[in-house]
Amino acid sequence: xxxxxxxxxxIAEVAQNTNKKSRTLWGDAWRRFKKHRxxxxxxxxxxxxxxxxxxxxxxxxxxxxxxxxxxxxxxPIAQHPLGTDELGRDMLARALYGGRISLSVGVTAMIIAxxxxxxxxxxxxxxGGYVDEGLSFLTNLFLSLPQLPLLLLTVYLFRxxxxxxxxxxxxxxxxxxxxxxxxxxxxxxxxxxxxFISLKQKEFVEAAICVGVKxxxxxxxxxxxxxxxxxxxxxxxxxxxxxxxxxxxxxxGIGFPPDTPTWGRLVTDGSQYLQVAPHLPLxxxxxxxxxxxxxxFMGDGLRDALDxxxxx
Amino acid sequence: MTQYIIRRIxxxxxxxxxxxxxxxxxxxxxxxxxxxxxxxxxxxxxxTRARIRESFGLDKPWPVRYVRWITSMVKGDxxxxxxxxxxxxxxxxxxxxxxxxxxxxxxxxxxxxAIPVGIISAVKQYSxxxxxxxxxxxIGGALPSFFTGLSFMLIxxxxxxxxxxxxxxxLDLTTSAGITQQLKQMVLPVMxxxxxxxxxxxxxxxxxxLDNLPLDYVRTARxxxxxxxxxxxxxxxxxxxxxxxxxxxxxxxxxxxGAIITENLFRVNGLGQLLVTSxxxxxxxxxxxxxxxxxxxxxVFNLIADLLYGVLDPRVKYT
Numbered sequence: 022x023x024x025x026x027x028x029x030x031x032i033a034e035v036a037q038n039t040n041k042k043s044r045t046l047w048g049d050a051w052r053r054f055k056k057h058r059x060x061x062x063x064x065x066x067x068x069x070x071x072x073x074x075x076x077x078x079x080x081x082x083x084x085x086x087x088x089x090x091x092x093x094x095x096x097p098i099a100q101h102p103l104g105t106d107e108l109g110r111d112m113l114a115r116a117l118y119g120g121r122i123s124l125s126v127g128v129t130a131m132i133i134a135x136x137x138x139x140x141x142x143x144x145x146x147x148x149g150g151y152v153d154e155g156l157s158f159l160t161n162l163f164l165s166l167p168q169l170p171l172l173l174l175t176v177y178l179f180r181x182x183x184x185x186x187x188x189x190x191x192x193x194x195x196x197x198x199x200x201x202x203x204x205x206x207x208x209x210x211x212x213x214x215x216x217f218i219s220l221k222q223k224e225f226v227e228a229a230i231c232v233g234v235k236x237x238x239x240x241x242x243x244x245x246x247x248x249x250x251x252x253x254x255x256x257x258x259x260x261x262x263x264x265x266x267x268x269x270x271x272x273x274g275i276g277f278p279p280d281t282p283t284w285g286r287l288v289t290d291g292s293q294y295l296q297v298a299p300h301l302p303l304x305x306x307x308x309x310x311x312x313x314x315x316x317x318f319m320g321d322g323l324r325d326a327l328d329x330x331x332x333x
Numbered sequence: 334m335t336q337y338i339i340r341r342i343x344x345x346x347x348x349x350x351x352x353x354x355x356x357x358x359x360x361x362x363x364x365x366x367x368x369x370x371x372x373x374x375x376x377x378x379x380x381t382r383a384r385i386r387e388s389f390g391l392d393k394p395w396p397v398r399y400v401r402w403i404t405s406m407v408k409g410d411x412x413x414x415x416x417x418x419x420x421x422x423x424x425x426x427x428x429x430x431x432x433x434x435x436x437x438x439x440x441x442x443x444x445x446x447a448i449p450v451g452i453i454s455a456v457k458q459y460s461x462x463x464x465x466x467x468x469x470x471x472i473g474g475a476l477p478s479f480f481t482g483l484s485f486m487l488i489x490x491x492x493x494x495x496x497x498x499x500x501x502x503x504l505d506l507t508t509s510a511g512i513t514q515q516l517k518q519m520v521l522p523v524m525x526x527x528x529x530x531x532x533x534x535x536x537x538x539x540x541x542x543l544d545n546l547p548l549d550y551v552r553t554a555r556x557x558x559x560x561x562x563x564x565x566x567x568x569x570x571x572x573x574x575x576x577x578x579x580x581x582x583x584x585x586x587x588x589x590x591g592a593i594i595t596e597n598l599f600r601v602n603g604l605g606q607l608l609v610t611s612x613x614x615x616x617x618x619x620x621x622x623x624x625x626x627x628x629x630x631x632x633v634f635n636l637i638a639d640l641l642y643g644v645l646d647p648r649v650k651y652t
Contacts, residue, residue, distance in 0.1 A: 059471075162351055165635065167586075167627035169593060170608055174620060175359055177612050265477055269594060272479050273609050288479055292598070299487050306480035314475035321471075 050250075053326040060322020063315035070312060074120040085114035085282060097300065104300050106290065115282035116305060122283045123264050123309070126198055127316075130263035133202025135256045138209025143240050145210070146217025157214070163207050172266065175200050177275050193277045201266045209255045216248035250327035254320055261316035268309050284309050334643070341639060345632050352628040353403055360621060361395040406625060412618035416611065421622045424607070431502065432603030435519055436592045439526030444581060447531045448574070451538025455546065456565055466535060473532025482525045482598040489521060496520050502602045522599045526592060530584070537580055541573040575645045582638040586630035 054060055097104045104112050145156035176196055184192035220226065221244060229243050270276035271285030279286065284305040291301030393401075405412070411421035454463040490498040497518050545551065546569055554564045593605035600606070604623065611619040 162348055165348055165628060165631045166352060166355065167624055167631060170624050170627055171356070171359070173593075173609065173612055174356075174624060178359065261475070268477060268479075272594060273597060275609075275612065285479075288483070292479070292483055295483060295487055296491050299483075299491075302483050303480075303487070306477065306483060309477050310475060310480050313477070314472060317471065317475050 050326045054322050057322035057325055059318040060326075063318030063322070066311060066315040067319065070120065070308075070315075071124065074117055074124060077117040078114070078121075081113055081117065083111045083114045085110060085118050104298065104304075106301060112287075112301070112304065115287060116284070116308060119282040119284045119287055119305065120308065122194070122277065122281065123267060123285070123312070126194065126201070126267045126283075127260040127264040129194075129198045130201040130205065130266075131256055131259040133198060134205040134259050134263070135209055135252060137202065138206035138255070139213050139245070139252060141206065142210035142213025143217055143245060146214035147221055147236075147240050147244065149218075153214075156210075160207050160210050163204070166204070168204050169266075169269070172200055172204055172270065173273065173275050176270060180275075189278050190281055193281070197267055197270060197276060198263075201263045205259060205262060205266075209252065209259070212251045212255060213248055216251065217244055220244045220247055250323075253327060254324045257316060257320035257323055261313040261320070264309065264316075265313055337643075338640065341636055345636055349629060349632050350403075352632070353406075353625055354399065356621060356624045356628070357395075357399050357402060360617060361398070402621070406622070411622045414611070414616055414619045416614045416616040416619070421618050424619060425604070425622060425626070428602060428604045428607050431601055432592065432596070432605065435522050435596075435601055435603065436526060438519065439523045440530060440581075440584070442523065442527050443530035443534055446527070447534030448538055448577070450531075451535045451577075452542055452565065452570055454535070455539045455542030458543065463539075467539070470532040470535045473528050474536070476528060476532075478525050478529055478594045479598060481528050482521070482595060485521050485524055486598075498599075500599050500601045518599075522592075522595050522601055525595050525598075534577070534580070538573070538577050541576050542569060545569050545573045575642065578645060579638040579642050582634050582641055585634050586627065 106112060106115070141156055141160070145153045145160075179196055180193060183196045186192065187195055217240075226239060226243060229239050234243065267276060267283065268285030268288070271283045272289050274289060277283050277286055279290075287305035288302045288309075291298070291303075291305065294301050409422065411425070413419065414421050414424050417424055450466055454460075454466045457463055486498055489495050495517075497514075500518050500522070501514070551564060551569055554568045555561075559567075592601075592603065593609060595601070596603045596605040597609055607619065608623050610616075611623065
């Protein structure tokens with residue numbers, strides 16, 4: 022005789038299943054991300070760089086402006102692991118300090134670009150009509166602006182008046198970050214607009230409207246979390262782009278003041294000594310390259326991990 | 334189609350005007366006096382300065398100055414460069430050949446490498462070749478051009494001494510020695526730009542091929558007995574190259590503006606270097622002319638890319 026499954030058995034089975042750890046959206050994403058080897062490699066490198074730049078200066082206490090005339094333009098040695106520049110300043114201390122600036126420029130500019138892009142994209146996609154037409158025209162207009170020339174021009178023109186008010190280094194930080202962010206929000210706006218247009222017709226939005234949720238809450242509390250994955254990917258890649266823009270500005274001598282050792286600045290200053298001390302420009306240039314490459318790997322991994330259709 | 338072109342041009346004109354307002358506005362709002370260089374000169378008294386100001390129309394409100402500027406820009410009168418005291422239009426057109434030679438050549442080489450590599454790497458997806466090229470194009474995309482530039486300089490110009498470090502613009506191009514020298518000095522900047530552009534184009538060509546390969550028409554072509562080679566070249570490539578062609582058209586304005594770092598590193602006397610030196614010299618007329626030319630190029634090539642898409646792909650309908 023075949024045993025028929027009893028109610029008790031069924032209850033036991035259900036209880037067993039609920040005891041199992043349930044799979045969440047973000048848990049799944051993390052599981053897929055872990056399998057992306059290059060992305061994991063990139064994340065490890067980035068975490069390592071952030072920690073080094075944060076903790077480094079309190080471990081490596083050499084002052085970045087101290088002159089060591091016994092060793093000018095020296096190769097990497099025990100006292101100066103990354104060598105010294107033409108005045109005998111310690112390159113490790115300078116690179117650590119420059120890394121703080123480069124990374125914080127990247128993150129802050131990304132936040133500005135993503136905030137602008139998300140708000141503009143959300144409003145334009147959700148409201149539609151004339152608002153959408155106007156904002157889409159604005160987006161296309163910004164896409165047609167010559168990015169790098171305009172960045173160079175605005176930073177150059179406004180740096181004196183801004184640094185007068187906010188101080189040399191902080192003022193420069195504010196203007197670089199603002200301009201890089203203001204010239205980089207367009208792709209995010211397009212992505213967010215597209216997802217808002219498709220999401221606003223979903224049932225949960227209808228339900229929210231019926232319950233009487235405020236329009237801004239529908240946009241930012243109900244729809245935005247569902248459009249999060251492409252925004253996260255865009256944000257990651259934007260950090261890399263912003264770091265590159267800052268180093269380009271510094272490299273062309275239009276960025277931070279000469280005595281602020283951002284990575285781009287170190288490359289320019291060192292490039293005059295390429296023949297005698299190639300490590301001076303190449304080490305900071307390699308740092309920029311490794312940072313941007315790792316960020317791009319992370320972005321690529323996130324793109325695959327956050328896409329529920331991909332089965333990594 | 335004609336109607337579509339006309340409408341696109343009608344949209345492009347206000348876009349260009351708005352961009353010109355933005356560029357002019359940035360310069361007009363910026364603190365700093367265009368006559369600042371006279372302020373330190375005791376030989377020019379206040380009254381003369383006021384008169385210069387008046388003769389340039391600098392005492393007028395900025396909308397008036399904008400209208401004057403834009404009308405003379407359109408007429409081809411771009412003013413005089415503060416730095417070289419010669420007409421801006423001459424200064425700019427002197428630089429165009431150098432930029433076109435170096436950056437244009439690099440773009441051509443990048444296209445000729447990227448398209449076949451992208452095709453092979455898509456057809457043989459996940460093969461060793463594909464994995465290597467995907468990895469390399471990732472690295473190429475993240476390489477800042479000053480890093481590749483400095484490394485190439487160190488290896489090929491300083492250690493091997495194959496090529497000169499600094500670009501010379503005074504070569505006599507009528508002699509064969511001058512031409513060889515010119516070709517030699519172009520190698521390094523061109524290589525730097527090729528690395529950068531090949532990476533992006535290869536990835537795009539590969540993903541466009543991968544979009545097309547699993548489609549039904551490919552299976553049909555195979556089913557009727559075409560060889561693999563014919564299917565790929567005559568069917569898949571033709572279809573996947575359409576978005577790549579538009580991407581190439583969209584990248585052309587960057588040929589003029591995007592090589593700023595490479596030109597500065599190798600001292601190529603092109604438009605990118607002119608822009609940076611004019612900004613540093615506060616040479617406002619040159620900066621404005623260059624910024625405006627770059628925006629015109631962007632808008633025009635956006636338009637060309639859109640139209641090309643329709644010409645190459647008959648499925649695109651103009652409504």
